[in-house]
Amino acid sequence: MKCTICETFCPFSRATPLFPGPKYVGPQAERYRVGGASPDISIDYCSGCGICTQVCPQGVKVAEINSRARARLWEEQGIPLRNQLIARPSVLGRLGTPVAPFANWTLRNRLLRRVGERVLGIHRDAPLPRFAGRTFQRWARKHVSPAAERTVVYFHACGTNYYEPAVGRMTVEVLEHNGYHVVVPPQDCCGLPLQSNGNFPAARAYVRRLAARLAPYAREGCAIVSNSTSCGLMLKREAREILDVDDEDVRAMSEATFDLCEFLLLLHERGELRTDFRPLAMTVPYHAPCQQQGHGIGKPALDLLALIPELNAIELDADCCGIAGTYGLKKEKYEISMAVGERLFHQVREADPDVAACDSETCRWQIEHGSRVHAVHPVELLHRAYGLGAA
Amino acid sequence: MPALETEVLVVGGGSTGAGVVRDAAMRGFSAILVERGDLAAGTTGRFHGLLHSGGRYAVTDPVAARECVAENAILRRTAADCIEDTGGLFVTTKWDDPAFGDEFAEGCRETGVPLEEIPVPQALRLESRLDPTISRAFTVPDASLDPWKLVWGCARSAKHYGAKILPYHRVLDLERQSDRIVGALVENELTGEKARIRAQVVVNAAGAWAGQIAELAGCKVTVLPGKGIMIAMNHRLVNTVVNRCKRPADGDIIVPIRTVSVIGTTDTRVSNPDELEVTQGEVDEMLDEGEKLVPGFREARALRVWAGARPLFSAEEVTDTREVSRTHTLLDHAERDGVEGFVTITGGKTTTFRLMAETAVDAVCAHLGVDRPCRTKEEPLPDSEERHFYWLGSRVRAREPMPRSEEIICECELITRNRLKAAIVRRQTTNLDDIRRTLRLGMGPCQGGFCIYRATGILHAFERLDQRAANASLLDFLEERWKGVHPILHGDQLRQARLDDWIFQGLLAVQHLPE
DSSP: OOOOHHHHHOHHHHHOTTOOOHHIIIIIHHTTOOSSSOSOOGGGGOOOOOHHHHHOTTOOOHHHHHHHHHHHHHHHHOOOHHHHHHTOHHHHHHHHSTTHHHHHHHHHOHHHHHHHHHHHOBOTTSOOOOOOSSOHHHHHHHOOOOOOSEEEEEEOHHIIIIIOHHHHHHHHHHHHHTTEEEEOOOOOOOSHHHHHTTOHHHHHHHHHHHHHHHHHHHHTTOEEEESOHHHHHIIIIIHHHTSOOOOHHHHHHHHHEEEHHHHHHHHHHTTOSOOOOOOOOEEEEEEOOHHHHTTTSOOHHHHHHTTSTTEEEEEOOOOOOSOTTTGGGBTTTHHHHHHHHHHHHHHHHHHOOSEEEESOHHHHHHHHHHHOOEEEOHHHHHHHHTTOOOO | OOEEEEEEEEEOOSHHHHHHHHHHHHTTOOEEEEOSSSTTOSSGGGSOOEEOOSGGGTTTOHHHHHHHHHHHHHHHHHOGGGEEOOOEEEEEOTTSOTTHHHHHHHHHHHHTOOOEEEOHHHHHHHSTTSOTTOOEEEEEOOEEEOHHHHHHHHHHHHHHTTOEEETTEEEEEEEEETTEEEEEEEEETTTOOEEEEEEEEEEEOOGGGHHHHHHHTTOOOOEEEEEEEEEEESSOSOSSEEEESSSSOTTOEEEEETTEEEEEOOOEEOSOTTOOOOOHHHHHHHHHHHHHHSTTGGGSOEEEEEEEEEEEEOSSOOSOGGGSOSSEEEEEHHHHHSOBTEEEEEEOOGGGHHHHHHHHHHHHHHHHTOOOOOOTTTSOOTTOTTOOOOOTTHHHHHHTTSTTSSOEEETTTTEEHHHHHHHHHHHTOOOHHHHHHHHOTTOSTTTTTTHHHHHHHHHHHHSOOOHHHHHHHHHHHHHHHHHHHGGGOOHHHHHHHHHHHIIIIIISOGGGOOO
8 A cells, every 4th residue: 555654764865866766766756667677776865774673553564675676786797806805704804803903994094995996886985994904703712601590592603703803702701791691603694784685695605504503592492693784684584575485493593593782682572681880870862763663663772771770771763874875885886875874973973972872883883983972782881881891 | 691612521530530531631632611610528437448449349230240350450550549558358257158258259250350369267367356267368458548549630631631620610591592402501609600501521420410411401301319428437447359259249348548447438329429327237237247257347436427429320229229230321312312412331340440430531532523532541640650658657757856846736636837737738629628628637536626726727817717707606616516427326436426526615715606
């Protein structure tokens, strides 16, 4: 049924004339596509943020439908090299980590970034993260998680592994503090960036491999917890609903997966979360990422932050930061992405805080880039309030 | 009272009349067409949009089949812009007599319908929604034909050759001097102004209404209006015209036309072509038959139902209109009734409209004692010169290089503000239903829910239409749409209708608009 509500909520069609809106490129334009080459390509300007699906009063999975249509379009047209490259974070991570200082210098060099924009189409100003040099996996292999009655499996995803191992460490310590034995299985990319860049076959291969790794734990009754909201959503439902991968491993993995904040809040609801928080006298503007809203779990981070004495978390109502994973990195989309995020950046700057909080890694990088305010995962604040030591 | 003079006066602005006036003008006659409503608002604008290959009549009506074969080929050359080359399939479902396939193939061979039997898996690859239990499949050059484009194309071409087109002019009387018809008294339906048109020959091309016009000349012509209902589905459930391979019956064809697919049709004899009621039973029958070709048809979203009146001419009385030939008939009333200067062209189909026009204008030539050859077989309609068939993606493609550069007024049919304004100017009308026929305004899934209030506002501001007239135009459109919507309301379309109702009754309170 046509009500046009998704069109009025889409942050991207509002920011750019190049994206005519989720209903336009979806069910509406579909009526004009028959056989042969597609008459339109503007669907490529959809970021896949998923807000359209969230707001649809009829329960139409608009973003999912459009994601599939985009993949079909790229199947027709061929995926550009750039999109193949930035869609493989674990490959980039393995390449960049051993030469981290050099790689980071390269990525911060204005001249080389100009060349990168010209040759690869990655915008010279786009927020690219720094390689940490030592992966989270390397730390986890050496780390001995204390024995406990309950075991949880940690899916840290690529962002934590190659760029933010500290967030992974804090996640493990917060879970251990709450009486969990934390298992960190070897793991590769979930395939999400490939999916959003239209390479479904490769994305399916990645998510199947990951499911084969994680499913055995799920079958033993372990929860799988992830601090990456978008990759967590891939495990929870996108693998099945967008990629159509619906085997037993994926189903077992899906059903056992929790977002980190969701998991901690559920503990709290059962009275099992330790609340020995020290006061943190600070104001923290909080942005709930679009992909986290796709989990359909509300905003658990806000409830958790509310448990910290003296911490004043401000819920920001700007809907999207604009980055949408790899969307805002692209030369032709960077400006759009910054325009979408401007309202959020403004709200963050207005709050004038020490740090802002946001669950998703790429959104944090974008918020830092757009507002010049340091952005952290909520778990970092919990970690600090538990007094588990400096990050 | 104003008076006009012409050699040929054509009564009726459907495909036949438009074809006649164009043909006459091209042969150098001065010509005027009068139509009581808008062009192509009668039977022509109310059919499923099939350009017949002839396959449908190959067994039961070989004369009509042969005509279709020839005209199909001609229209593909001369009216390409009005045609989407969808191709057609005849499939034998488990409800059809499997032996009919051979009879059908034989009939096609005899009448010259280009036919190829293809393996069932190939047919299912072509049309994946077809019932997978079909046992045989044949391809034919069926296509879909946009009747409004066709008629407007003829009208534009006729005007180019000097003809006058007068929509909303009703014939009140035909003027007779002794044994000769010398013209007509007409009334402008919008202004109430009357006019006299003197003509040397009057061509009665009023289709299902031809009997009424003939009566004004004192001639008895029995046209049996055969009512056919059609239902437009929200999407293209098929992209090829799909026919059941059996003797023509009700609900045995689905035509993909523009963004929808249309299932048709029924054939019931009615007494008055202006009173075509759609019954629940007929709707159910269409949906049930659709289900046999495309499983799940019943669950698909039905947008609208309407009925048209076929003009079936029969020299003797018959009861079953299916049995009447689909071929056309020229009645020369001089020979038949002793009335000079008056011919009736009736029967036939939109697919054969050009041939009917040629036949009628040949008769006009005979009446006027001249011999001028017909050129409509060769000369293409305006916009069809390049011989490019219509492509469904064209409206989306046209928007691509300049996305959002201008507002879209009708989202379903992708009509921009400028395009709407241009149509208002070109058509010189403030009637939203006329604009609908020109642009397909309000014909998509929301059935005008979002575009009609916008279009009314534009009419009001742009045409300086006063408030009362703008309100009336809006209400007329809504009432007209509602007629076609309410008999098929169920499922998703019912929800849509509720939303539209909230918009118009709830937000806009259309029932309480100032008069």
